[in-house]
Amino acid sequence: MSTLENIRNFCIIAHIDHGKSTLADRLLDATHAVAERDRMDQILDTMDIERERGITIKAQAVRVLYPREDGEYNLNLIDTPGHVDFAYEVSRAIAACEGALLVVDASQGIQAQTLANLYLAMEHDLEIIPILNKIDLPMADVPAATEELVELLGVDPDDIIKISAKTGQGVPEVLDAIVDRVPHPETTEEETRGLVFDSYYDPYRGVVSLVRLVDGELKKGDEVKAMRADERFELLEVGCYSPKPTALPSLRAGEVGYVIAGLKDIEALRVGDTVTRVAQPAEKALPGYAQALPTVFSGLYPTEGDDFERLRDALSKLQLNDASLFFEPENSKMGFGFRCGFLGLLHMEIVQERLEREFDLDLIASSPSARYEVVMEDEVRIVTNPSDLPEAYLEIREPVVRATLIGPKEYVGQVMSLCHERRGVQVGMEYISSRRVQLTYDLPLAEIITDFFDALKSRTKGYASFDYDFKGYEVSDLVKVEVIVSGDIVDALSIIVHRDKAYYRGRALVEKLKELIPRQQFEVPIQAAMGKRVIARETVRAYRKDVIAKCYGGDITRKRKLLEKQKAGKRRMKQVGSVEIPQEAFLAALKL
Numbered sequence: 001m002s003t004l005e006n007i008r009n010f011c012i013i014a015h016i017d018h019g020k021s022t023l024a025d026r027l028l029d030a031t032h033a034v035a036e037r038d039r040m041d042q043i044l045d046t047m048d049i050e051r052e053r054g055i056t057i058k059a060q061a062v063r064v065l066y067p068r069e070d071g072e073y074n075l076n077l078i079d080t081p082g083h084v085d086f087a088y089e090v091s092r093a094i095a096a097c098e099g100a101l102l103v104v105d106a107s108q109g110i111q112a113q114t115l116a117n118l119y120l121a122m123e124h125d126l127e128i129i130p131i132l133n134k135i136d137l138p139m140a141d142v143p144a145a146t147e148e149l150v151e152l153l154g155v156d157p158d159d160i161i162k163i164s165a166k167t168g169q170g171v172p173e174v175l176d177a178i179v180d181r182v183p184h185p186e187t188t189e190e191e192t193r194g195l196v197f198d199s200y201y202d203p204y205r206g207v208v209s210l211v212r213l214v215d216g217e218l219k220k221g222d223e224v225k226a227m228r229a230d231e232r233f234e235l236l237e238v239g240c241y242s243p244k245p246t247a248l249p250s251l252r253a254g255e256v257g258y259v260i261a262g263l264k265d266i267e268a269l270r271v272g273d274t275v276t277r278v279a280q281p282a283e284k285a286l287p288g289y290a291q292a293l294p295t296v297f298s299g300l301y302p303t304e305g306d307d308f309e310r311l312r313d314a315l316s317k318l319q320l321n322d323a324s325l326f327f328e329p330e331n332s333k334m335g336f337g338f339r340c341g342f343l344g345l346l347h348m349e350i351v352q353e354r355l356e357r358e359f360d361l362d363l364i365a366s367s368p369s370a371r372y373e374v375v376m377e378d379e380v381r382i383v384t385n386p387s388d389l390p391e392a393y394l395e396i397r398e399p400v401v402r403a404t405l406i407g408p409k410e411y412v413g414q415v416m417s418l419c420h421e422r423r424g425v426q427v428g429m430e431y432i433s434s435r436r437v438q439l440t441y442d443l444p445l446a447e448i449i450t451d452f453f454d455a456l457k458s459r460t461k462g463y464a465s466f467d468y469d470f471k472g473y474e475v476s477d478l479v480k481v482e483v484i485v486s487g488d489i490v491d492a493l494s495i496i497v498h499r500d501k502a503y504y505r506g507r508a509l510v511e512k513l514k515e516l517i518p519r520q521q522f523e524v525p526i527q528a529a530m531g532k533r534v535i536a537r538e539t540v541r542a543y544r545k546d547v548i549a550k551c552y553g554g555d556i557t558r559k560r561k562l563l564e565k566q567k568a569g570k571r572r573m574k575q576v577g578s579v580e581i582p583q584e585a586f587l588a589a590l591k592l
C-alpha cells in the first residue's frame with residue numbers, strides 16, 4: 001500500500017523527437033513493468049497512427065513500482081505529446097504532476113518546444129530535472145548543450161543527467177533523481193477531489209477518465225459528482241495503468257489513475273472537471289482548464305456523395321476521443337460535407353487520416369482557413385470559410401500569434417527575412433548561448449498555417465525550431481480571392497489573403513491548379529478573381545486517355561479490370577460542376 005511519501009507524479013517534456021517516448025519505454029523496462037512477451041517499441045503510443053508516425057497524440061498515465069533500499073516507490077509517469085498542435089494536452093498533463101523530466105537532445109540543444117513546455121511546467125511550479133539525451137550519437141555536443149541548460153535554468157552542471165534512452169545508459173540515475181528530487185504529493189482537504197486531466201471513449205467500457213486524486217479517496221461503487229457539469233454517476237471501476245489497465249480497490253490522495261462510470265458521452269465528465277463524492281462533497285472545485293480552441297478550419301467532403309451520413313457518424317465517434325475536434329454540416333459546390341475545426345494542420349491531417357483508415361471513407365479536404373472576425377454595421381460575424389466572407393464590411397480582423405524561433409546565429413538573417421515575407425513584426429531577439437539566438441515575432445496565423453514550418457526548415461537546413469501562442473485578433477487589409485473553374489466559382493478553393501499579396505497568390509494558385517487538374521475531354525479555363533475582377537487565367541487543354549481503345553477484341557473481363565483500375569486512380573477526386581478536381585488542388589493554396 002502506498003503512502004503519500006512514496007508517490008511521485010511526473011511527466012516528460014521535450015521538443016519533438018528529442019526522445020521522450022523512448023525514455024518512457026526505458027523507464028518501464030528498468031522497472032520491469034512490461035512482461036517480455038508484451039514488449040513492443042513505444043508502449044505508450046497505443047494508437048496505430050502514433051506508432052507509424054512516431055508521434056504521441058494522446059497523453060497517457062502509467063504507474064510503475066520502483067523498489068529501492070529505502071522503500072518501494074510508486075512512480076506515475078504521465079506522457080505528453082510534443083507537437084505544437086497539442087500543447088494544450090501538455091498543459092493538462094503538467095497540472096497532474098509535481099515534477100518534470102526536461103529532455104533535450106544533446107545533438108540539437110534547446111529548441112522552441114523545449115522552452116514552451118518548460119514555461120508551462122514552471123507556471124505550475126514543477127520541479128524540473130534536466131536531462132541530456134542521445135549522448136551516444138557522434139553528433140552529440142554535451143558541453144554546448146550543457147552550457148545552454150545551465151544558462152536557461154541556472155542549475156549546477158552536475159545536476160544535469162546525461163543519458164542515452166537508446167542504450168539505457170544513465171537511466172537508473174533518472175529513476176533515482178525522480179525519487180530524490182521530485183516532491184511527493186500533498187493533500188489538504190478531507191473531502192474527495194479528483195482532477196480529470198484526460199478522458200477517452202472505449203467502445204467496450206464507455207468513457208474512461210484519467211484522474212489525479214488531490215484529496216480524499218475514490219472507490220468502486222462510490223456515488224460521485226462532476227462538480228462543473230453537475231452530473232452524478234456511480235463508479236463501476238477505478239484503477240491504474242501498469243501499463244495495462246488494472247482494477248484497484250481505491251484511488252487515494254496523491255495518486256493518478258482511471259475511473260469508469262459507464263458513461264456514453266465524454267461531455268458528462270469533461271476534462272478539467274473535478275469529481276467529488278456525493279456522500280461527503282467538496283466545497284470548491286479544483287482549478288480547471290479552458291477548452292482548446294480550433295485555429296484551422298476546413299471542409300471535409302466524402303468523394304462519394306452518399307457517404308455523408310457515414311462521415312457524420314465517424315466524426316461523432318472521433319469526437320468522443322478528441323473534444324478539440326469541432327464540426328458542423330456544410331453545403332457547397334462540393335455537395336454535402338462538414339466544416340471542421342482543428343488545433344493545427346497536423347491535427348487536421350491526423351483526423352483526415354483516421355477517418356479514412358478507421359472508418360474506410362474517401363475524403364476531400366477544402367483549402368484550410370483561419371478564423372476571421374468580420375465587423376459589420378450591426379454585428380461581428382465569425383468567418384471560418386473564405387466563401388462566407390461578405391462583400392461589404394467595416395473591417396476584418398485576423399488571428400495573430402506570438403512566435404518563438406530558435407536557431408544558430410548564422411541563420412538569423414534567413415529567419416528574419418522569412419518572418420518579414422510572412423508579414424511578421426519583430427518583438428525581440430536574444431542570445432540563448434554564444435552560438436544560438438532566440439527571435440520573437442508577431443505573425444498572422446494565416447501565414448503560418450500554410451507552409452511556414454517547411455520554409456523555415458529548408459532555409460535553416462533544419463536547424464531552426466518554432467513554437468507559438470495565440471496572441472489576439474488584429475485589424476488587417478484582407479480580401480477574398482475566388483477560383484473559377486470552367487465558369488463555376490469553386491467555393492472550396494477560395495482563399496482569404498492580404499491585399500498586397502492577392503495578385504501574386506492568385507497567379508500562383510492558378511498556375512498550380514493548371515498542373516494539378518487533370519485534362520478532361522474538354523478545355524478547362526481556370527481563373528482567379530478578386531470581386532468581379534479576374535486577376536489571373538490559365539487553361540487546361542482537352543485530353544482523355546482512352547484506356548479501352550487498346551483492347552479491341554472481346555475480352556470483357558480485361559476491359560472491366562481496366563475500367564476499375566481507372567476508377568481507382570480517380571479516387572480522392574471531387575466532381576465540381578463538370579470538372580473533376582483532385583485533393584492536391586484543394587491543398588495547393590498551402591504551398592504557394
Ligand SMILES: Nc1nc2c(ncn2[C@@H]2O[C@H](COP(=O)(O)OP(=O)(O)OP(=O)(O)O)[C@@H](O)[C@H]2O)c(=O)[nH]1
Pocket residue numbers: 014015016017018019020021022023054055056081082083133134135136137163164165166167
Ligand atoms: N541514438 C539515439 N537515438 C535516440 C535516443 N533516444 C531516442 N532516439 C531516437 O530518436 C527518435 C525520436 O524518439 P522518440 O522517443 O519517438 O521522440 P519523442 O520525443 O517521443 O517524439 P514525439 O512523441 O513525436 O514528440 C527515435 O527515432 C528514437 O529511436 C538516444 O538516446 N540515442
